[in-house]
Each structure stands twice: as structure tokens, then as C-alpha cells.
Amino acid sequence: MAGTHANPRGLSVRQFKAILKKDIVMELRTKEMITSMGIYALLTMVIYQIALSQAGTAFDPRNIAAGLLWLAFVFTSMLGLNRSLVHEKDQGCLEALLLSPVDRPVIFFAKATGNLIFLLIVQALTIPVFAFLFLQQGTYAGDLWMIPLVLTMGSIGIAGVGTLLATMSVNTKGKDFVLAVLFVPIMYPLLLAAVSATTAAVLGGDGYVQQFWSGMGLMAAFDAIMLLAAFALYEFIVGA
Amino acid sequence: MSVGEKRFLGLGLYTWIYITLGLAAVLTTAALTMTFFFTPVVLADTVVDELRVIGGVPIQNQLLFSQKIFYFHVPVAMSSFLVFIFTALNGVRFLIKKEKIYDTKARIATEVTLLFVLLTMATGILWTRYEWGTWWVWEPRLTTYFILTLMVIGYFVLRNSIDDEERRATYAAAFGIIAFINAPISFAITRLVPSSAHPVVFRAGGGLISSQLIAFFLGMAGMLLFAWSVYQIRLREQDITDRVEVAKAALEE
Amino acid sequence: MSESKESPGTNAVEVRSLTRTFGIRKALNDVTFDLPAGAFLSVFGPNGAGKTTLVKVLTTLMAPSKGTARVAGMDVVADAVELRSHIGLISHNPLLYPDLSAAENLEFFAEMYGVPDASTRVRELLEAVELDHRRLDLVRTFSRGMLQRLSIARALLHRPEVLFLDEPYSGLDPHAVDILDNLIAQIRADHTFVMISHDLAKGLSLCTHTLIMARGRVVLAEEISAVKRDEFAQLYRSTVGMGVA
Numbered sequence: 129m130a131g132t133h134a135n136p137r138g139l140s141v142r143q144f145k146a147i148l149k150k151d152i153v154m155e156l157r158t159k160e161m162i163t164s165m166g167i168y169a170l171l172t173m174v175i176y177q178i179a180l181s182q183a184g185t186a187f188d189p190r191n192i193a194a195g196l197l198w199l200a201f202v203f204t205s206m207l208g209l210n211r212s213l214v215h216e217k218d219q220g221c222l223e224a225l226l227l228s229p230v231d232r233p234v235i236f237f238a239k240a241t242g243n244l245i246f247l248l249i250v251q252a253l254t255i256p257v258f259a260f261l262f263l264q265q266g267t268y269a270g271d272l273w274m275i276p277l278v279l280t281m282g283s284i285g286i287a288g289v290g291t292l293l294a295t296m297s298v299n300t301k302g303k304d305f306v307l308a309v310l311f312v313p314i315m316y317p318l319l320l321a322a323v324s325a326t327t328a329a330v331l332g333g334d335g336y337v338q339q340f341w342s343g344m345g346l347m348a349a350f351d352a353i354m355l356l357a358a359f360a361l362y363e364f365i366v367g368a
Numbered sequence: 369m370s371v372g373e374k375r376f377l378g379l380g381l382y383t384w385i386y387i388t389l390g391l392a393a394v395l396t397t398a399a400l401t402m403t404f405f406f407t408p409v410v411l412a413d414t415v416v417d418e419l420r421v422i423g424g425v426p427i428q429n430q431l432l433f434s435q436k437i438f439y440f441h442v443p444v445a446m447s448s449f450l451v452f453i454f455t456a457l458n459g460v461r462f463l464i465k466k467e468k469i470y471d472t473k474a475r476i477a478t479e480v481t482l483l484f485v486l487l488t489m490a491t492g493i494l495w496t497r498y499e500w501g502t503w504w505v506w507e508p509r510l511t512t513y514f515i516l517t518l519m520v521i522g523y524f525v526l527r528n529s530i531d532d533e534e535r536r537a538t539y540a541a542a543f544g545i546i547a548f549i550n551a552p553i554s555f556a557i558t559r560l561v562p563s564s565a566h567p568v569v570f571r572a573g574g575g576l577i578s579s580q581l582i583a584f585f586l587g588m589a590g591m592l593l594f595a596w597s598v599y600q601i602r603l604r605e606q607d608i609t610d611r612v613e614v615a616k617a618a619l620e621e
Numbered sequence: 622m623s624e625s626k627e628s629p630g631t632n633a634v635e636v637r638s639l640t641r642t643f644g645i646r647k648a649l650n651d652v653t654f655d656l657p658a659g660a661f662l663s664v665f666g667p668n669g670a671g672k673t674t675l676v677k678v679l680t681t682l683m684a685p686s687k688g689t690a691r692v693a694g695m696d697v698v699a700d701a702v703e704l705r706s707h708i709g710l711i712s713h714n715p716l717l718y719p720d721l722s723a724a725e726n727l728e729f730f731a732e733m734y735g736v737p738d739a740s741t742r743v744r745e746l747l748e749a750v751e752l753d754h755r756r757l758d759l760v761r762t763f764s765r766g767m768l769q770r771l772s773i774a775r776a777l778l779h780r781p782e783v784l785f786l787d788e789p790y791s792g793l794d795p796h797a798v799d800i801l802d803n804l805i806a807q808i809r810a811d812h813t814f815v816m817i818s819h820d821l822a823k824g825l826s827l828c829t830h831t832l833i834m835a836r837g838r839v840v841l842a843e844e845i846s847a848v849k850r851d852e853f854a855q856l857y858r859s860t861v862g863m864g865v866a
Contacts, residue, residue: 218719220714221718224716227682229703364542610644
């Protein structure tokens with residue numbers, strides 16, 4: 129429920145920074161999210177090796193590299209999102225946050241920003257490993273600068289919608305399972321566009337710049353619409 | 369207050385439900401009859417009258433179901449989405465008013481949506497088989513309905529994993545809204561993202577002749593009435609269950 | 622910000638026909654009572670009586686379905702954001718982050734409340750709850766009693782006028798109970814208290830006012846002087862009835 133008085137902007141900024149800083153300090157101390165996500169990503173790589181083991185030498189993993197990468201990111205991010213909200217839930221800290229004079233969207237944006245940072249760190253660690261393991265043969269044909277762009281654009285959507293969905297799933301009986309069931313279908317359009325843009329960036333080829341930017345545009349549209357929806361709905365979710 | 373006591377044009381709601389259910393049956397039957405006996409088969413905008421080979425199987429034009437199932441498939445698909453609007457709408461109303469009735473309405477609308485998306489998927493698969501010769505193609509519309517089906521299933525998984533009634537209602541409302549927003553985005557993005565494996569098959573819609581149009585609209589109207597009746601019947605049933613609960617609670621006092 | 626703050630000496634809590642329903646469940650049913658500033662209210666009642674819901678409504682975490690409630694002169698719905706700066710909660714849950722140190726926890730919440738000169742205030746409170754020597758230790762390593770002391774410090778950071786206590790004694794060893802008693806005694810003079818308790822004896826020893834709830838209704842709302850303490854347990858059993866106590 130919203131009070132009619134909004135907080136002065138200065139306080140909201142202070143609160144945003146405080147929550148973000150707290151999450152980062154806690155993560156640096158425990159390294160819980162980053163290690164669990166990183167190890168999970170490594171395990172996915174092993175499974176990819178199994179999946180590709182019978183594909184033959186003629187098969188070029190670059191063709192499906194983008195899909196494999198985003199697959200790994202989807203699963204690792206679900207793991208991380210769950211963790212980040214379990215922290216708040218465990219000792220009733222979320223209740224303490226809600227008791228403080230904070231506008232609920234500030235909590236949403238701070239948590240989502242923290243999650244975004246952790247996702248990007250894990251991705252930055254995963255990509256070189258992935259390239260090392262699977263992309264040694266064949267030359268890189270696209271533009272390297274496209275990769276961080278598409279990763280950021282995709283992660284914004286994952287962190288934004290994921291924070292909302294994880295806030296719900298953390299209060300349910302089958303936490304991880306519920307998050308997966310809600311998260312994957314909602315993320316479908318974003319991932320489809322992300323794989324298209326990433327493939328363009330990896331493979332190059334005819335009209336790849338155009339394919340990249342059209343994918344980026346679709347992702348940006350998804351991010352904008354979904355973040356707006358998540359922002360509007362968060363107040364109801366977090367207070368329930 | 370009992371929902372069943374509302375009256376319209378002097379007739380009780382139950383009477384209206386029977387009328388619409390009957391009308392739905394008549395209309396869909398009429399549409400199907402027309403489909404099979406009065407509408408010509410059209411393929412790629414030309415009337416087919418010779419043997420065709422589809423998916424390696426020679427098929428005579430009488431067996432070309434793709435046109436026939438169209439009159440069932442499209443109304444079902446459109447109805448499912450129209451009913452899903454009620455999930456989102458009642459979700460919004462619930463979040464504003466926090467009254468349980470809107471949660472009940474949203475849940476029942478989603479149940480009807482589930483029924484209709486499953487029918488859509490089934491007829492869609494049949495269509496795909498006859499149109500493109502395979503059981504499944506990741507074609508934008510089918511894919512969107514697949515995702516929609518998953519979201520509707522997710523809606524019920526979410527509901528079943530929460531004990532607290534009010535929290536369940538709030539989360540379900542929020543997820544219903546998000547899923548509803550997501551459906552058209554999924555459709556747009558599946559269409560707009562270039563896909564190397566399956567070129568999108570656009571079907572020109574311009575070629576419908578009047579007998580086809582009539583059959584299509586009859587089917588559409590019948591299906592919507594059917595959806596409305598199912599929704600109302602479930603709502604009544606829920607209302608009766610709730611009243612039993614109230615009576616039980618009153619007895620305990 | 623809210624312009625009409627009432628003068629001290631009036632009621633710290635004013636509840637009028639407060640009702641909270643969902644479907645057929647009435648968590649709160651037409652609850653009405655007043656609590657003067659500086660008083661200590663103990664709320665008793667069996668499980669499911671609506672005690673927790675009442676505190677959630679008064680602390681702005683839940684909106685009432687009907688009726689109004691004012692805390693520290695502010696409406697719990699219309700002035701919710703402003704009101705949050707004037708209330709504190711001490712719960713049986715510590716509401717602290719285990720992976721932050723004592724000082725970091727307090728500093729974090731001080732930021733959330735926009736407390737001016739936060740570091741001085743944090744130090745002052747850590748001294749008051751005698752945790753200054755452990756200020757840099759992770760809360761994870763604290764005993765139950767230390768957690769409870771720190772959570773009191775957290776609740777007092779922004780100098781709230783009304784303090785809500787949700788079963789603060791549950792799970793405390795006798796020594797920690799003594800410390801908590803002392804702390805409450807120290808801050809008793811300049812705060813209004815609303816405490817939920819299962820423990821009749823403890824609740825009675827602290828309170829000036831008492832409220833008994835059952836099935837969402839107020840069964841009894843009295844100033845404690847009007848009730849003889851030793852008769853109270855009997856009264857509680859007879860009013861709540863059905864052997865639920």
C-alpha cells in the first residue's frame with residue numbers, strides 16, 4: 129500500500145545505494161552467488177561436451193555457440209536469483225526493509241541492480257572459458273564489441289523480471305522449481321532475440337550487423353516493457 | 369450475495385447459461401457442417417482438384433483437412449486469448465480492490481484459457497501435419513501458444529505452491545498480468561527474429577470467399593459463447609462451494 | 622509531510638472499527654481501542670486471534686479492509702511512508718543480516734531511515750546495548766541474547782515514538798530475558814509500547830493496558846489497574862474460552 133507522501137529523492141538515492149552496497153559487501157564476504165553460479169556454469173560446459181561428443185568433426189560449434197551460452201546463463205541466473213532473495217527472507221530482513229520508510233520500487237531497483245552486476249561478473253568469467261573449450265577451431269568472424277552489449281541487454285531483462293519472479297518464488301513451497309516454471313516461458317522472447325543477436329556477433333556473415341541490431345532492438349523493447357510491468361507490480365508482490 | 373440471483377431481460381443467469389450453451393452447440397455444429405459440405409478446399413489461393421503429395425504422402429483433395437480444421441482451430445485460438453484477457457483484467461482489479469471474488473474470476477478465466485490453449489495446441493498439431501507434412505514446426509503462432517500453455521501451467525503451479533490465500537491471490541494476479549503482457553511480445557519476437565531453420569510461412573488471408581467467411585464467423589461466435597458458458601458454470605460452482613464454506617463457518621461460531 | 626501532528630498526551634494509538642477480511646476469513650473484526658502515549662499495551666490471545674494481523678496493520682505492512690487506525694497521530698494508510706519513521710519493531714526474528722557485522726547492520730538500517738549523523742548514533746546504541754566490543758563481528762556468530770539486544774538497537778536507531786514487540790521473549794534464555802527486561806525498563810519512559818505475547822505472566826508484569834483478542838475480535842480492552850492481576854489469568858481463560866488458552 130502506498131502512502132500519499134513519497135520520499136524526498138535524496139533519501140531514495142541513499143537507500144538505493146545502501147541496499148546495493150550491502151548486497152555487494154555480503155557477496156564479497158561470502159562469495160556465495162558468484163561461486164555457485166560459476167561452478168554451475170562450468171558443469172554446464174561439461175554437459176555440452178557430452179552433448180557434442182558424437183557430433184563429428186565436421187560440426188562447427190560456433191553455429192550453436194550463442195544458444196549454448198545463453199542456455200548456461202539462464203540456468204546459472206536462476207540459481208543466483210534464488211540465492212539473492214533467500215538472503216532477504218531468511219532472518220525476516222525483508223520485513224525490516226519494508227518497515228523502513230522506503231518506496232518499494234527502490235528495493236526492486238536496488239536488488240535488480242545487484243543481481244545484474246553479479247550476472248555480468250559470472251558471464252565475464254564464463255565466456256573466456258567457453259571460448260577456450262569450444263571455439264578454438266575456426267576464426268571469430270563477427271565483431272567482438274557486440275558481445276558485451278548483447279550480454280548487458282539480455283542480463284537487464286533477466287535481472288529485472290527475475291528479481292520480481294524470485295521475490296514470489298522465494299515465498300513458495302518449491303522455491304527453485306517454481307522459479308524455473310515461471311522464469312523460462314516469460315524469458316522466451318528475450319532469449320530468442322538474444323541468441324539471434326549473439327549468433328550474428330559470433331558468426332558474422334551477410335547482413336550480420338543488421339541482424340545484431342534488430343535483435344538488440346527487440347531485446348530493448350522487451351526490457352523496457354517488462355521492467356515497467358515489474359516495477360509496477362513489485363509493490364504488491366513484496367508486501368504480500 | 370449470490371451471483372446466481374442476477375437477472376437479465378427477466379431471465380435468471382442459469383437460464384442464460386443454458387441458452388448460450390445451446391446456442392454455442394448449434395453454432396459450432398453449423399460451422400463444422402458448413403466447413404465440410406459447403407466450403408471449397410483452397411491451397412495457396414487456388415482451388416485444388418487433383419491429387420497432391422504432402423510430406424511424401426499422396427493426399428486427395430477430399431482429405432485436405434488443413435482447410436477444415438482452420439474453422440475450428442482459429443476460433444479456439446482466438447477465444448483462448450480473449451479469455452486470457454479476463455485473467456489479466458481480474459488480476460488488475462484484484463490488486464486494486466483486494467477482494468477475493470476477482471481472484472476467483474481470474475483463476476476460472478485461466479482454467480478456461482488452459483482448456484482452450486490445449487485444444488489450440490491439439491488442432492494446431494493436426495493442422496501442421498496436413499499443411500506442412502510434419503507433426504510439429506516451430507512456427508510463430510504455434511510457438512506462441514506453446515509458450516502460452518507453459519505460462520498458464522506455471523500460473524497453476526504457482527497457485528498450488530502457496531498456502532496463504534491472500535498471498536496466493538496476489539502473486540497469481542501479478543503473474544497473470546505479466547504472462548498476458550508476455551504473450552503478444554512472444555508472438556511479435558518469434559515473427560521478427562530471423563530463423564535459419566524454418567522460414568516463416570505466411571498465409572495470405574485475402575482469399576476467403578463468402579461461404580468460408582460465414583462458416584468462420586459462425587464457428588467464432590459459437591466458440592466464444594462456449595467459452596463464456598464454461599466460465600459462468602465454473603463461477604457458479606465456485607460460488608456454491610464458497611457459500612457452503614460460509615455456512616460451515618457460521619455453524620462453527 | 623503530515624501537518625496535523627497531535628500534541629503529546631493524546632493517544633499514541635487510535636483504532637476505530639478496524640476490519641481485515643479476505644474471502645470469508647475475518648482476521649480482524651471491528652477492532653476498536655485507544656492507547657494513550659507512554660502506555661504499555663500487552664495483546665493476548667490464542668493463535669489465529671488476529672494479534673499478528675493487528676500489528677501488521679498498525680506497522681503499515683498490511684492495509685485494513687475497513688475502519689481506520691492512527692499511530693503517533695498518523696493514519697496507517699494515508700501517511701504510511703511518514704509513519705514508518707516513527708515506529709520500530711522488535712520481533713522474535715532478529716531482522717538482521719547474518720553476513721554483516723553488528724556495526725554494518727546498524728549502519729545499513731540507519732541509511733534506510735535517513736538517520737542524521739549515523740555513525741555517532743550507531744556507536745551510541747552499540748554502547749547502550751553493550752555490544753560495542755563486538756561491533757566488528759559478524760552477526761552470524763552472535764548468541765540469541767546478543768541478537769536480541771542488537772535488534773533492539775536496530776529498532777531504536779531512528780528514535781521511534783511507538784515500539785511494537787512481537788513475542789520478543791520467545792526463545793531467550795533466562796539471562797537474555799533479564800537483559801531484555803533491563804533494556805525495556807531503560808527506554809520505557811519515552812516510548813509507547815505495543816507487545817504481542819503468549820506469556821501471560823510476562824505480559825502482565827510489564828503492561829499498563831491490556832487487550833485480549835479471539836477470532837479477530839476484541840474480547841477485553843482494559844487499563845490494567847481496573848483488572849486484578851491475579852484474577853486476570855482466570856478472566857483470560859473464561860473470556861477466550863473453549864480451552865484454547
